[in-house]
Amino acid sequence: MPPRGKSTTVADALPAQWRRGVYETIQRRRDVRIFRPDPIPAAALARILGAAHHAPSVGFSQPWNFILIRNLALRTRIQAHVDKERLRAAAGFSGERRTQYLSFKLEGVLDAPLNICVTCDRTRFGPSVLGRHTMIDTDLYSTCAAIQNLWLAARAEGIGVGWVSILRPAWLRRTLEIPPKAVVVAYLCVGYAKSFPRRPMLETAGWLPRMSLVETVFAEKWGQPCDGALARILERASGKSHAESEDNVDGRGRAASKPDRTRGGPDTGQPRSGGRIA
């Protein structure tokens, strides 16, 4: 049990520069698809794996594993599989949307020097895991928290991560000899990034808009907008967040002169115009 009386640990905000580091890293993290071939030093890789391993997990079950893939022949087979699934997925879009989809570079399986398959062992420390009786998928959710830790630590190191989901988990399971007890949660391409663009590629390309923050927040029940001071701040944040994150995007405080985004609709909590702005 944590101490119940006088706490032995000071529970305060972290120092300003550390706090800023967290926010800046979150803002500057990107789904990276273009990599430099430079290898990742073992010490840096150990740090980002350590960050992943310090994620929260349901009942402290730590259900994750990280399969590091460097072998070129193996990655070439995986790339061929992704190419095939990419064409298959293109059938889900029509007209210009399909053309645009096919124009995107969506992975860096071969460009990145390292791929990581992240799995979730659904039997770990089981069968009874504290907190999983009512929400059985919390082990998968824990694994995703580990992936986000890894992603942020990598960004802080200048290392890009791209999450490739255009592949069939069953195929990858066979290929990497993953046993039935484990689920393939993510396939990541990892390497020094050529750049961390100011905005997500899919936003810049006009594939989908950034939702305004206030649209995503409800009060007391689904669909009820929040109000008061929080609503006003979220409204402002929604207009400003890009400009703010661009102000310092190169780490040297170089200001960008982008105008604020204007909000596109009422606060219904729903995406505007069907969510497509092509």
Add this chain to the structure above:
Amino acid sequence: MPPRGKSTTVADALPAQWRRGVYETIQRRRDVRIFRPDPIPAAALARILGAAHHAPSVGFSQPWNFILIRNLALRTRIQAHVDKERLRAAAGFSGERRTQYLSFKLEGVLDAPLNICVTCDRTRFGPSVLGRHTMIDTDLYSTCAAIQNLWLAARAEGIGVGWVSILRPAWLRRTLEIPPKAVVVAYLCVGYAKSFPRRPMLETAGWLPRMSLVETVFAEKWGQPCDGALARILERASGKSHAESEDNVDGRGRAASKPDRTRGGPDTGQPRSGGRIA
């Protein structure tokens, strides 16, 4: 598309203090169950919600919503539901393990001034979402990344988060009027923490051990240990990680004199002794 030629954005490691902030925050984040009643200022809440909203999402679909719950009558009903499910879950453990389970304080629904229910709208920007054709649950995974961003930002602010999974999603859906298209992913208790203990409560209580990092990492395929420089560093990290994180746990560099943990078994990638050290 991101720039393909000379990059316009410097893709470097972030400044040392920011980078340290990321790692320190990840190490010091805890699943908090004991809260101070102080309200969370709107500006701080907006920052942590903004951090969540800047998570990666499959096809930039941003499927998350955040239902802020403060109403005391509503939280009292939720607490009663959690109490009931906690007793039901206790039946999944036997003997001393059950007694220990029932001794844990597992939530702070009423102690924390704010609860947040995080949902995933499975229809957002759909039906065709880039990257979801082969891995349909990547929208849930994106929502978990948002939760982890929120959790880290909160920690940096001195705000504790506790993820309560001992409740039935279907019950919560009815109670919060969540439509069928959205999935309840998490129910979070949020407030200034009484303390951020040095280790996870379930580790301190001897419920489960921290796995050694090297056990979680494979090379090229499931079950094959990694080797070389990385393996050596991971071995050392596994022994040292607690001591390291304790060295600076109060933010003032106060050193702890804990001995290194010794590793308990061979690198099979499996938890030791069935994973229970009660």
